[in-house]
Amino acid sequence: MTSRRDVRRTRRRNTATAITIHDVAARAGVSVATVSRVLNGKQLVREETSRQVRAAAEILRYVPNVAARSLSIRRSQTIGIVLPEVHGEFFSEVIRGLDLAARAQGYHILVSGSHSDPAEMLEVVDAMRGRVDGLVVMAPDVTLAPLEELRTRDMPVVLLNSSSSSADAITIDNYGGARAMMRHLHGLGHTRIAFVRGPQQNADARERLRGYRHAMRGMAASSLRALECGGDFTEESGFIAGGKLAAASSRPTAVFAANDSMAVGVLAAFAAEGIKVPEAVSVAGFDDIPIARYVAPPLTTMRVDIAELGRRAFAMLLDAILRSASHPSVQENVATTLVVRGSCAAPASLPNVNTQPHRALRGRKSGLGKGEGS
Amino acid sequence: MTSRRDVRRTRRRNTATAITIHDVAARAGVSVATVSRVLNGKQLVREETSRQVRAAAEILRYVPNVAARSLSIRRSQTIGIVLPEVHGEFFSEVIRGLDLAARAQGYHILVSGSHSDPAEMLEVVDAMRGRVDGLVVMAPDVTLAPLEELRTRDMPVVLLNSSSSSADAITIDNYGGARAMMRHLHGLGHTRIAFVRGPQQNADARERLRGYRHAMRGMAASSLRALECGGDFTEESGFIAGGKLAAASSRPTAVFAANDSMAVGVLAAFAAEGIKVPEAVSVAGFDDIPIARYVAPPLTTMRVDIAELGRRAFAMLLDAILRSASHPSVQENVATTLVVRGSCAAPASLPNVNTQPHRALRGRKSGLGKGEGS
DNA sequence: CCGCAAAATGTAAACGTTTACATTCGAGGG
DNA sequence: CCCTCGAATGTAAACGTTTACATTTTGCGG
Numbered sequence: 001m002t003s004r005r006d007v008r009r010t011r012r013r014n015t016a017t018a019i020t021i022h023d024v025a026a027r028a029g030v031s032v033a034t035v036s037r038v039l040n041g042k043q044l045v046r047e048e049t050s051r052q053v054r055a056a057a058e059i060l061r062y063v064p065n066v067a068a069r070s071l072s073i074r075r076s077q078t079i080g081i082v083l084p085e086v087h088g089e090f091f092s093e094v095i096r097g098l099d100l101a102a103r104a105q106g107y108h109i110l111v112s113g114s115h116s117d118p119a120e121m122l123e124v125v126d127a128m129r130g131r132v133d134g135l136v137v138m139a140p141d142v143t144l145a146p147l148e149e150l151r152t153r154d155m156p157v158v159l160l161n162s163s164s165s166s167a168d169a170i171t172i173d174n175y176g177g178a179r180a181m182m183r184h185l186h187g188l189g190h191t192r193i194a195f196v197r198g199p200q201q202n203a204d205a206r207e208r209l210r211g212y213r214h215a216m217r218g219m220a221a222s223s224l225r226a227l228e229c230g231g232d233f234t235e236e237s238g239f240i241a242g243g244k245l246a247a248a249s250s251r252p253t254a255v256f257a258a259n260d261s262m263a264v265g266v267l268a269a270f271a272a273e274g275i276k277v278p279e280a281v282s283v284a285g286f287d288d289i290p291i292a293r294y295v296a297p298p299l300t301t302m303r304v305d306i307a308e309l310g311r312r313a314f315a316m317l318l319d320a321i322l323r324s325a326s327h328p329s330v331q332e333n334v335a336t337t338l339v340v341r342g343s344c345a346a347p348a349s350l351p352n353v354n355t356q357p358h359r360a361l362r363g364r365k366s367g368l369g370k371g372e373g374s
Numbered sequence: 375m376t377s378r379r380d381v382r383r384t385r386r387r388n389t390a391t392a393i394t395i396h397d398v399a400a401r402a403g404v405s406v407a408t409v410s411r412v413l414n415g416k417q418l419v420r421e422e423t424s425r426q427v428r429a430a431a432e433i434l435r436y437v438p439n440v441a442a443r444s445l446s447i448r449r450s451q452t453i454g455i456v457l458p459e460v461h462g463e464f465f466s467e468v469i470r471g472l473d474l475a476a477r478a479q480g481y482h483i484l485v486s487g488s489h490s491d492p493a494e495m496l497e498v499v500d501a502m503r504g505r506v507d508g509l510v511v512m513a514p515d516v517t518l519a520p521l522e523e524l525r526t527r528d529m530p531v532v533l534l535n536s537s538s539s540s541a542d543a544i545t546i547d548n549y550g551g552a553r554a555m556m557r558h559l560h561g562l563g564h565t566r567i568a569f570v571r572g573p574q575q576n577a578d579a580r581e582r583l584r585g586y587r588h589a590m591r592g593m594a595a596s597s598l599r600a601l602e603c604g605g606d607f608t609e610e611s612g613f614i615a616g617g618k619l620a621a622a623s624s625r626p627t628a629v630f631a632a633n634d635s636m637a638v639g640v641l642a643a644f645a646a647e648g649i650k651v652p653e654a655v656s657v658a659g660f661d662d663i664p665i666a667r668y669v670a671p672p673l674t675t676m677r678v679d680i681a682e683l684g685r686r687a688f689a690m691l692l693d694a695i696l697r698s699a700s701h702p703s704v705q706e707n708v709a710t711t712l713v714v715r716g717s718c719a720a721p722a723s724l725p726n727v728n729t730q731p732h733r734a735l736r737g738r739k740s741g742l743g744k745g746e747g748s
Numbered sequence: 749c750c751g752c753a754a755a756a757t758g759t760a761a762a763c764g765t766t767t768a769c770a771t772t773c774g775a776g777g778g
Numbered sequence: 779c780c781c782t783c784g785a786a787t788g789t790a791a792a793c794g795t796t797t798a799c800a801t802t803t804t805g806c807g808g
Contacts, residue, residue: 018528020794031758036796043797044755066504067444068794071763076441078484078505092466099487103498108505110452111485113473124477130440131452131482154392235668264668271670291665294609294638296645394764405788410766417767420786442764445793 019060028056039064078108079317080132082124084116084141089289090306091138094160097310098136105318107133116141129155134317136160136310140203156320158313161204168320170313170332174204174286177302177336178211178256181284182219184300184338185254189346190282191219194227194252196241196262205233208258208286227252231262238265246273253281253347260285260292260301267295267343282344286336297342304336393434402430413438452482453691454506456498458490458515463663464680465512468534471684472510479692481507490515503529508691510534510684514577530694532687535578542694544687544706548578548660551676551710552585552630555658556593558674558712559628563720564656565593568601568626570615570636579607582632582660601626605636612639620647627655627721634659634666634675641669641717656718660710671716678710 025032030049037043038053045053056062070076081098083091095111102109110132114121121139128135138160159169185193195212198205209228216227229241238257242265245255257263263285270277277283277297285292288303312332320327399406404423411417412427419427430436444450455472457465469485476483484506488495495513502509512534533543559567569586572579583602590601603615612631616639619629631637637659644651651657651671659666662677686706694701 018794021796022794032795033759033797034757037757040796046756049756063500063503065445065794067441067448067450068763069796070441071439071445071765071793072795072797074441074763089463089466092463092469095466095469095485096487099485103486103501108484108486108501110482111469111473112477112482113470126437127477127482129437235665239668264665268668268670268672291609291638294613294642294669296642296670298642392764395766396764406765407767407789408787411787414766418785423786439764442793443766445763445795446765446767448793 018065019062021062021064023060024053024056024062027060028053075133076131077106078110078132079134079136079314079321080110080112080125080128081136081138082121082128083111083113083138089291090287093306094138094310094313097307098314099310100307101311101314105314107314107318114139134158134321136313136317138162140205141199141201156317158317158320160309160313166329168316168329168331170309170316170334172204172304172309173333173335174207175211175214177286177304178208179215180336180338181256181286181302182212182215184340185256185282185284185344186215186219188254188282188344190254192227192250192252192347193254193256194229194245196229196231196238196255196257196266198231198233198258198262202233205258212256231258233259233261235261235265235268238262239269240265242266242269243273246270246275251281254284254344255281256284256286258286260287260289260299263299263301263343264291264295267297267299271296278343278345279348282347284344288337288339292339293341295343300341300344301339302336303339305334309334392439393436395436395438397434398427398430398436401434402427449507450505451480452484452506453508453510453688453695454484454486454499454502455510455512456495456502457485457487457512463665464661467680468512468684468687471681472688473684474681475685475688479688481688481692488513508532508695510687510691512536514579515573515575530691532691532694534683534687540703542690542703542705544683544690544708546578546678546683547707547709548581549585549588551660551678552582553589554710554712555630555660555676556586556589558714559630559656559658559718560589560593562628562656562718564628566601566624566626566721567628567630568603568619570603570605570612570629570631570640572605572607572632572636576607579632586630605632607633607635609635609639609642612636613643614639616640616643617647620644620649625655628658628718629655630658630660632660634661634663634673637673637675637717638665638669641671641673645670652717652719653722656721658718662711662713666713667715669717674715674718675713676710677713679708683708 021032021035025035028035028049030053034045034049035053035057037045038050039057066077079098079102081095083094095109098109110128112124112128114124116139121137125135125137132155134156136158140161157167159167161171162169182193193212193216195209197209200206229244231237231241238261241257241262242255245252245266246269255263255266257266263283266283267277270281270283275281283299285299285301286304287306288301292299292301312334316330316332319330395406395409399409402409402423404427408419408423409427409431411419412424413431440450453472453476455469457468469483472483484502486498486502488498490513495511499509499511506529508530510532514535531541533541535545536543556567567586567590569583571583574580603618605611605615612635615631615636616629619626619640620643629637629640631640637657640657641651644655644657649655657673659673659675660678661680662675666673666675686708690704690706693704
């Protein structure tokens with residue numbers, strides 16, 4: 001009945017030591033094994049005994065030591081998430097989706113930003129090694145070399161918005177979304193549609209650009225090249241691009257920005273120049289970030305369910321963790337939805353179609369809107 | 375030379391077990407104690423030995439098991455952060471500040487949202503117990519009872535934006551900031567200044583309201599009550615409030631929203647009603663969230679350095695962790711800065727002062743701008 | 749009442765570190 | 779050559795769980 005452990009506790013009686021499973025066992029008059037069994041609820045324990053143990057734990061306010069538990073079962077019930085920046089609507093929304101999904105399964109999340117720097121990313125990943133059972137890595141900007149490396153080193157990894165074909169990954173249907181938006185604009189009567197690009201290294205930005213170009217080619221549009229503008233996903237770059245477009249010799253009738261932040265910048269630039277949206281020129285974005293509906297005019301955009309992205313990433317990671325043997329990698333693609341608001345209308349040069357597109361617009365609001373898989 | 379451990383490893387030779395400190399010790403021809411000493415760099419070890427150990431660790435790609443380490447030293451080198459929502463510009467910015475500060479000290483951060491629900495918050499905190507060495511809790515919305523409870527239970531805690539006087543806490547100078555903004559508006563010539571309130575339970579919102587009311591009393595303004603509008607910090611509530619104010623019988627000449635999100639909503643409502651800002655009415659916000667400068671017109675607001683909030687919170691928590699004995703609690707207050715943009719101007723009814731305030735405005739842009747401590 | 753499964757519980761060995769304490773080693777003073 | 783005293787290193791006991799295996803209890807047919 002008196003274990004070595006008990007002796008120790010007795011000796012140190014007046015040291016403030018946390019309650020352990022041994023204390024609970026002693027109080028309930030059973031062994032530590034039984035306490036463990038009751039608390040983890042896996043194995044057979046008599047109802048009566050179970051009650052006593054629970055009561056003892058309750059009274060002593062017993063909280064299991066997670067470090068000891070992790071050491072014993074060799075899992076931490078924690079996943080890591082590495083983001084380029086822990087910053088901005090988009091990332092925080094991803095975290096939220098992950099947090100929700102993870103908590104529902106009793107997992108915790110360890111967060112870290114990497115400043116879009118490959119070296120720093122590897123460092124962060126290394127620091128998480130052992131602390132987490134798996135990793136969700138979002139690295140749209142960097143080349144894939146470092147990612148591949150970390151995948152080989154034991155830990156399950158799910159990539160987010162990173163164009164990899166060899167690892168588990170979740171991506172957004174950027175290409176399909178961009179094409180859907182172009183269809184919408186074309187349907188309104190636009191053919192001179194400008195595009196504000198995202199960062200060149202960014203996988204999402206590339207795909208959106210690809211969708212835009214494909215659509216433009218299909219529309220047999222005039223001088224393609226001239227209609228594209230550089231950008232880097234920030235409001236500021238959108239503002240600059242907007243300024244350039246406003247000053248352009250033959251102004252486009254619509255501007256499609258590769259993300260909402262830049263679209264907001266474009267709107268600000270047009271407002272500053274006194275160019276009316278959507279009367280003089282239509283503006284569209286991508287992502288449907290929260291403020292999109294509160295700018296003037298409200299922004300037409302492709303919605304991405306970001307939290308869903310996080311949720312799915314967790315599901316996929318959990319899957320990889322559980323059947324931890326190496327398995328064929330999985331790729332998922334999340335759809336986007338057209339959200340029609342006030343920033344796009346028929347071009348001024350086509351007053352005759354002015355009502356026609358508006359009807360179409362109303363119809364689409366409820367009916368259409370599903371992005372399609374790539 | 376052959377420890378029990380070695381025997382085990384030999385028996386299991388072909389099981390894929392991770393490299394342990396024993397393997398490194400064996401390879402370097404020293405004991406585990408020496409390896410530990412070298413790797414933690416605290417104690418005296420001969421340079422020669424140290425090199426050998428480091429080499430062995432390098433070759434074997436040894437990564438210490440954090441769970442075992444935590445168990446042994448009874449610290450996790452991790453801090454937890456509990457937010458009302460893991461969502462939105464504000465929160466993500468706090469996380470970023472914390473992440474940066476924590477990583478610099480070799481700490482990790484465990485993140486969780488609590489949906490502003492006290493019960494869920496306690497649950498989250500409980501789940502973090504043992505996993506973290508301390509906690510940063512941001513709970514502006516809830517009553518303090520649960521917070522007090524968790525503070526007593528062993529773990530060091532730093533409160534963020536929560537009006538507690540008995541725990542370590544960091545707050546924003548909401549009162550001083552609100553008064554500074556009121557001074558600015560008054561300086562432009564406004565006396566009929568409306569206010570869009572935040573959530574009633576929210577500590578920040580309350581202080582901002584208090585600052586507004588104090589200022590209004592000082593200005594001997596007309597019918598105070600009628601100029602306040604309900605809100606809950608969301609764009610939508612700002613939009614609704616804006617609609618009400620637009621329709622009001624005697625419209626205010628300026629609207630001060632308790633945060634930027636609501637100010638953006640107010641702007642959207644005024645735009646929808648065709649009311650010109652700032653010509654017909656001025657609009658001001660609080661926080662200086664990133665889009666503030668990209669709405670039309672750019673928003674005049676009180677800037678809060680949110681990342682700094684996170685940084686300071688970590689510093690304070692680390693301090694509490696290190697000198698873990700109970701110490702007198704510390705309160706810090708971070709200042710706010712007036713940021714003048716285009717959304718505020720002199721009221722139309724005072725054309726004669728029209729230039730005068732504008733000069734003042736220019737002057738303030740560079741000169742003034744420090745919020746003051748409360 | 750015996751014998752015997754099955755069910756319930758107990759015992760003690762892991763898990764991989766850190767670290768108090770013990771031991772060994774070398775050098776210098778006598 | 780012996781002692782002494784640091785410095786360098788080794789030994790083994792924690793840290794608090796989980797769980798394979800051993801042991802006891804229980805229920806029940808004979």
